[in-house]
Structures are given as C-alpha cells and as structure tokens.
Amino acid sequence: MPNLKDLKTRIESVKSTRKITKAMQMVSAAKLRRAQDAAEAGRPYADRMNVVMGNLSAAAAGSETAPKLLAGTGQDQTHLLVVATAERGLCGGFNSSIVKLARLKIQELEAMGKTVKILTVGKKGREQLRRDHLKKMIGHIDLSEVKRIGYNNASDVAKDIMARFDGGEFDVATIFFNRFESVISQIPTAQQLIPADFETEEGAERPFYTYEPGEEEILADLLPRALTTQVFTALLENGASEQGARMSAMDNATRNAGEMIEKLTIQYNRSRQAAITNELIEIISGAEAL
Amino acid sequence: MADTLQFDLVSPERKLASLEANAVEIPGSEGDFTAMPDHAPFLTTLRPGLLKVKAGSEVSEYVVTGGFVEVSGTSTSVLAEQAVPKGEMTREIYDAMLAEAEEATVGAEGIIKDLADKHLADTRALQDFLSL
Numbered sequence: 079m080p081n082l083k084d085l086k087t088r089i090e091s092v093k094s095t096r097k098i099t100k101a102m103q104m105v106s107a108a109k110l111r112r113a114q115d116a117a118e119a120g121r122p123y124a125d126r127m128n129v130v131m132g133n134l135s136a137a138a139a140g141s142e143t144a145p146k147l148l149a150g151t152g153q154d155q156t157h158l159l160v161v162a163t164a165e166r167g168l169c170g171g172f173n174s175s176i177v178k179l180a181r182l183k184i185q186e187l188e189a190m191g192k193t194v195k196i197l198t199v200g201k202k203g204r205e206q207l208r209r210d211h212l213k214k215m216i217g218h219i220d221l222s223e224v225k226r227i228g229y230n231n232a233s234d235v236a237k238d239i240m241a242r243f244d245g246g247e248f249d250v251a252t253i254f255f256n257r258f259e260s261v262i263s264q265i266p267t268a269q270q271l272i273p274a275d276f277e278t279e280e281g282a283e284r285p286f287y288t289y290e291p292g293e294e295e296i297l298a299d300l301l302p303r304a305l306t307t308q309v310f311t312a313l314l315e316n317g318a319s320e321q322g323a324r325m326s327a328m329d330n331a332t333r334n335a336g337e338m339i340e341k342l343t344i345q346y347n348r349s350r351q352a353a354i355t356n357e358l359i360e361i362i363s364g365a366e367a368l
Numbered sequence: 369m370a371d372t373l374q375f376d377l378v379s380p381e382r383k384l385a386s387l388e389a390n391a392v393e394i395p396g397s398e399g400d401f402t403a404m405p406d407h408a409p410f411l412t413t414l415r416p417g418l419l420k421v422k423a424g425s426e427v428s429e430y431v432v433t434g435g436f437v438e439v440s441g442t443s444t445s446v447l448a449e450q451a452v453p454k455g456e457m458t459r460e461i462y463d464a465m466l467a468e469a470e471e472a473t474v475g476a477e478g479i480i481k482d483l484a485d486k487h488l489a490d491t492r493a494l495q496d497f498l499s500l
Contacts, residue, residue, distance in 0.1 A: 119382040126447055130438060229380040290398050290412040298479050299413050300436060303449060310380055
C-alpha cells in the first residue's frame with residue numbers, strides 16, 4: 079500500500095488535471111457556439127450556390143465543351159485526397175476518425191491500382207499519415223495561425239488544389255472532414271471536389287432563367303467559387319466538429335478525474351485510519367507492558 | 369401586382385441583408401440593371417460594383433464583388449463572394465480587393481484570363497464611386 083504522502087500528492091495532481099480539463103471543456107463550449115454560428119451563417123450561401131450549380135451543371139454535363147473542373151480529365155488514375163483535420167489534439171477520436179476513413183480509401187484505391195496523393199490541412203492529420211504514407215504526401219496547408227476560419231482560408235486551400243489540377247497532378251480530388259451532427263456525434267465524410275459533384279433535387283421545378291452572359295461563361299466563372307464554397311463548408315463543419323469532440327472528450331476526462339479523486343480519497347482515509355490504529359496499539363501495548 | 373420583392377444578400381461568411389425591397393440596382397457583369405417585382409427570371413454574374421437597395425424611402429448601398437445574382441418575379445438573391453456595406457468600406461479593404469484582382473490576372477489563360485482582366489478593370493473603375 080502506498081504511503082500517505084504519496085497518496086496525497088496523487089490526489090493533488092489528479093485535482094489539478096481535473097481543473098485543466100474542466101477549463102478546456104468550458105473553453106470548447108464557448109468556441110463551439112461560435113463555430114456553430116459560423117457554420118450556420120455560411121449555409122444560405124452554400125445552399126443557393128449548390129442549387130444554381132446543380133441546374134447549370136445538369137445543363138452542361140452533356141456538352142463537349144464543359145469545363146474540366148466539372149467534366150474531369152476523362153480518366154481517374156490519380157486521386158488526390160485532401161485530409162482536413164484539426165491543428166490540436168485532445169479532442170477524442172476526432173482526428174483519428176478522419177484519418178481512418180482516409181486510410182481505408184487509400185487501401186481501396188491502391189487495391190484498384192490507382193495512384194494516390196495526399197494533401198493535408200491541419201497538423202494532426204499530417205502527423206498520423208506521415209508514418210506510413212509519407213511518400214504520397216505532396217503538400218500541407220498550415221492553419222495553426224488562424225483563429226477563426228474565414229472564406230479567404232478556404233480560398234487558399236481551393237487555389238492550391240486547382241493549381242495542382244491545372245498542372246495535371248491528379249484526376250480526382252476528394253476532401254475528408256467531419257460533418258457536425260451534434261456535440262456527441264461527428265460523422266467522418268468524404269466529398270468529391272473534382273470533378274465537381276452537386277446534389278441536385280430530382281424533379282424539382284426549375285424556373286427558366288435568362289442567363290447573362292451565356293451559361294458556359296457563368297459556369298466557368300462560378301465553378302472555382304463553388305469549389306471554394308465546398309472547401310469552406312467542409313472547414314466550417316470541421317471546426318464545429320472539433321470543438322464538439324473536444325468538449326465531450328474533456329467532459330469525460332473531467333468525470334473520470336472526479337471518480338479517481340473519490341477512489342483515492344477513500345484509500346487515503348483508510349490508510350490514515352490504519353496508521354492511527356497502529357499508533358494507538360503501540361501506545362496501549364507499551365503502557366500495558368509497564 | 370405586388371410592389372415589393374424579397375431581397376437577400378448573402379456572402380459565404382454571413383447574411384448581410386434580407387428584406388422587402390421595392391427595387392434593387394445591381395452591377396451585372398454585362399451591365400447594370402434594376403430588379404423590380406415581376407422581373408423575368410434572370411441569372412447573371414456580378415462585377416465589382418455598387419449595389420443599391422431601395423425599400424420605401426430608405427436606400428442602402430453595398431460594395432459587392434464576385435458571385436452571382438438570381439432574379440425571379442418575387443425575389444432577388446445576391447450571392448457575393450465579398451460584400452461590405454458602403455459605410456464600412458475602407459481603403460485597406462479596397463486595396464486588398466485590387467491586389468487580389470491583379471494577382472488573378474498573372475498566369476491566367478483563355479477565358480479565365482479574359483474574366484480576370486475584366487474583373488481588374490471593374491475593380492479599378494469601382495474606385496471612382498467610393499470616396500476613400
């Protein structure tokens with residue numbers, strides 16, 4: 079049995095751990111609200127963009143002059159996986175779940191004989207993937223200096239992706255991120271960016287628009303923006319998910335620390351009692367011997 | 369005939385305005401136009417410029433750049449990549465816009481180059497409308 083002093087220091091250290099995790103939980107809760115608001119504020123734009131792009135791309139899909147971003151390069155030999163993770167750890171399975179999904183995809187693609195390239199956004203994903211996919215990694219975008227994800231951050235990522243696409247580095251791009259469902263549930267998601275893939279509502283009534291300039295010019299102008307918007311949405315969802323995941327992870331940690339303190343305190347009291355009893359016995363038997 | 373239309377101005381980061389308006393003056397890429405109730409369905413891209421919203425006797429102005437406008441008989445949605453109320457426009461924001469427009473023209477080709485050149489010219493022209 080550990081002695082009293084050791085127990086006491088352990089209790090103290092667990093107590094300070096609990097204080098830290100509690101503080102982190104509260105910070106995350108505050109950040110989560112902001113991240114959720116940001117994600118919500120971005121939704122109207124993304125939704126309308128999706129609808130319009132859906133209409134436009136449905137019309138352009140058949141034509142031979144459809145932009146490459148929409149039609150693709152005509153093959154799917156080289157895949158680019160954009161793995162968006164957090165810059166920090168201590169958020170439960172948040173980073174691992176994205177990386178796990180990406181790993182599965184890599185295995186699947188390699189089994190089909192495709193070439194895989196990886197672009198990481200966020201430090202944690204890079205650290206995890208570096209172990210066994212170092213050679214496939216072609217780039218990294220650092221967002222550790224960014225406090226609040228803005229549209230210009232997404233724009234940087236999208237520009238990087240499009241420059242590589244124009245350079246013929248890959249045929250298909252997919253972004254991996256966590257979709258924010260609730261504080262306790264974030265769903266790792268893979269979304270195809272290039273060739274662009276817009277969800278269109280089947281059978282939805284489409285007003286007959288007059289387009290100015292022509293549909294093709296509009297498409298050429300809007301496609302890069304639509305891509306940026308998709309990246310932006312992914313980053314915002316990721317931001318909210320990260321805070322949600324951290325909040326529940328820290329909540330768990332705080333509770334565990336509390337349980338541990340209780341256990342240790344009981345043990346401490348028992349040892350103290352035992353020590354007192356021991357001393358009493360010694361005194362009494364000493365007195366009796368006289 | 370209704371005499372107002374639902375006007376929405378959204379940027380990727382936030383919703384700037386959502387109100388009933390009588391008329392909206394929009395800088396379209398092929399020329400300015402005014403959307404009023406019962407306008408024919410119309411979709412166009414934006415050029416950097418000033419957007420004026422008239423609701424009753426109130427007129428609000430926004431500096432917008434990049435994006436598109438969707439007009440239908442009952443509503444007008446403006447999706448601008450960047451939108452700033454005219455009163456909040458500063459020299460710094462304008463310089464950043466100009467720098468970005470200049471950067472986009474470097475190394476572009478074909479239709480993208482044309483678009484970028486036009487964007488830059490429009491951004492330069494915008495300066496005259498702003499008292500910075």
